[in-house]
Amino acid sequence: MGAFLDKPKTEKHSAHGEGNGLRYGLSSMQGWRVEMEDAHTAVVGLPHGLTDWSFFAVYDGHAGSRVANYCSGHLLEHILSGGAVFGSGPGSVEGVKDGIRSGFLNIDEYMRSFSDLRQGLDRSGSTAVCVLLSPTHLYFINCGDSRAVLSRDNKVGFSTQDHKPCNPREKERIQNAGGSVMIQRVNGSLAVSRALGDYDYKCVDGKGPTEQLVSPEPEVCVLERAAEGDEFVVLACDGIWDVMSNEELCEFVRSRLQVCDDLEKVCNSVVDTCLHKGSRDNMSVVLVCLPGAPKISEEAVKKEEELDKYLETRVEELLSNSGEAGVPDLVSVLRSIATENIPNLPPGGGLASKRSVIEAVYNKLNPHREEEGSAGELDDPW
Numbered sequence: 001m002g003a004f005l006d007k008p009k010t011e012k013h014s015a016h017g018e019g020n021g022l023r024y025g026l027s028s029m030q031g032w033r034v035e036m037e038d039a040h041t042a043v044v045g046l047p048h049g050l051t052d053w054s055f056f057a058v059y060d061g062h063a064g065s066r067v068a069n070y071c072s073g074h075l076l077e078h079i080l081s082g083g084a085v086f087g088s089g090p091g092s093v094e095g096v097k098d099g100i101r102s103g104f105l106n107i108d109e110y111m112r113s114f115s116d117l118r119q120g121l122d123r124s125g126s127t128a129v130c131v132l133l134s135p136t137h138l139y140f141i142n143c144g145d146s147r148a149v150l151s152r153d154n155k156v157g158f159s160t161q162d163h164k165p166c167n168p169r170e171k172e173r174i175q176n177a178g179g180s181v182m183i184q185r186v187n188g189s190l191a192v193s194r195a196l197g198d199y200d201y202k203c204v205d206g207k208g209p210t211e212q213l214v215s216p217e218p219e220v221c222v223l224e225r226a227a228e229g230d231e232f233v234v235l236a237c238d239g240i241w242d243v244m245s246n247e248e249l250c251e252f253v254r255s256r257l258q259v260c261d262d263l264e265k266v267c268n269s270v271v272d273t274c275l276h277k278g279s280r281d282n283m284s285v286v287l288v289c290l291p292g293a294p295k296i297s298e299e300a301v302k303k304e305e306e307l308d309k310y311l312e313t314r315v316e317e318l319l320s321n322s323g324e325a326g327v328p329d330l331v332s333v334l335r336s337i338a339t340e341n342i343p344n345l346p347p348g349g350g351l352a353s354k355r356s357v358i359e360a361v362y363n364k365l366n367p368h369r370e371e372e373g374s375a376g377e378l379d380d381p382w
Contacts (some may be wrong), residue, residue: 015264040058041057043056059126061126099223142195153226178213184371186214232254232287238281257296330358342344
C-alpha cells in the first residue's frame with residue numbers, strides 16, 4: 001500500500017460530455033503510486049426510463065484495482081435493479097435512498113462470490129463516492145474517504161463526510177465486531193471504515209453486513225436542487241483531498257471556469273496542481289457543472305494573461321541575471337519565485353497551479369540543460 005515509483009506517471013485519462021442541462025469533465029492520473037487503482041463512472045441519461053437522471057462516481061481502490069474496476073462498470077445497475085423504486089418515474093426520495101443502499105449491499109455480496117476474492121487471492125477493496133441527479137434532487141452517496149462537494153451560491157454548500165475508523169460512530173461498530181482502531185486504522189491496517197470489497201474485514205460470525213469491521217453501507221444525503229444557486233459538484237479521491245481543502249478546491253475550480261470552458265482542461269489542471277502540491281497518491285476528479293456554473297469572465301481572462309506574462313518575464317530575468325554562478329536549475333527558479341508576493345494567483349491553487357507555465361518558459365530558454373526531472377518529478381520546492 002505504501003509503494004512508490006522513482007518518478008510519477010503523469011499521463012492522464014480524461015473525458016467530457018453533456019446532457020440533461022449539465023456538462024461534465026473528468027481526469028485521472030496514476031502519479032507516484034506503483035499501480036493505478038482508481039476508477040470512475042459518468043452516465044448522462046439512465047436506463048429504465050430515467051433519461052432525465054444522471055450518475056457520476058469516483059472509486060478509490062486499495063490493495064489492487066479489481067473491486068474499483070468492477071464497481072465502475074456495475075454499481076449503477078445494482079442500484080437501479082431495485083426495480084419498483086425507480087420503475088414508475090422518479091419514486092419517492094426515501095424509496096430512491098433505499099434503492100441506493102440495497103444496490104451497495106447487493107454488489108458487495110455479489111462480488112464476494114468471485115473466485116479470486118472468495119479464495120483470498122485478491123484482497124482489494126474500494127471506496128465509492130457518487131452523485132445521482134434527478135430533475136429535482138441531488139443524491140450524494142458516500143462509502144469511504146473519497147469525497148463530494150457542492151458549490152452553491154459561491155461557497156461550499158455541502159460536502160460528504162469521510163468514513164474514518166477514528167470517527168466515534170465507526171469506531172463503536174468496529175469494536176462491537178471485535179476489532180480495534182490503532183494508528184487511526186482498522187486493526188492497525190486499513191485506513192477506511194467503510195468500503196466495498198475488503199472481505200478479510202467482513203467475516204465476523206453473528207454480525208450482519210453493516211455490522212462488520214468494514215461496512216459496505218453508504219451514507220446517502222439528499223438536497224433539493226436550486227436552479228439559480230447550484231454551480232457545480234466535484235467528486236474526488238483522497239489523492240486530491242490530501243492536498244486541498246473543500247474550500248480551496250471549490251475556489252480553484254470556480255476560478256478556472258472563469259477562464260476556461262473546457263471541463264477536461266479544468267480537471268487536468270486540478271490533477272496537475274495537486275501533484276505539484278505534493279500528492280503522492282493516485283488522483284481522480286469528476287466535475288459536474290450545473291446550469292448556475294460560472295461563465296467565462298473577460299476580466300478574469302485578462303488577469304490570467306497578465307499573470308502568465310509576469311511569470312514568464314520573471315523566469316527570463318532570473319536566467320538572464322544568473323552571471324558567473326551559471327544558469328540556475330528549475331528548482332532554484334521555482335523557489336525564488338515562490339518567495340515573491342505575486343498578485344492574482346489562482347485561489348486554492350496558488351503558484352503550484354502555474355508550475356507548467358514556469359517550466360515551459362524555463363525549458364524554452366534553457367533547451368540544453370541537463371535532465372533534472374520534469375514537472376512533478378522534483379521535490380516540492382515550496
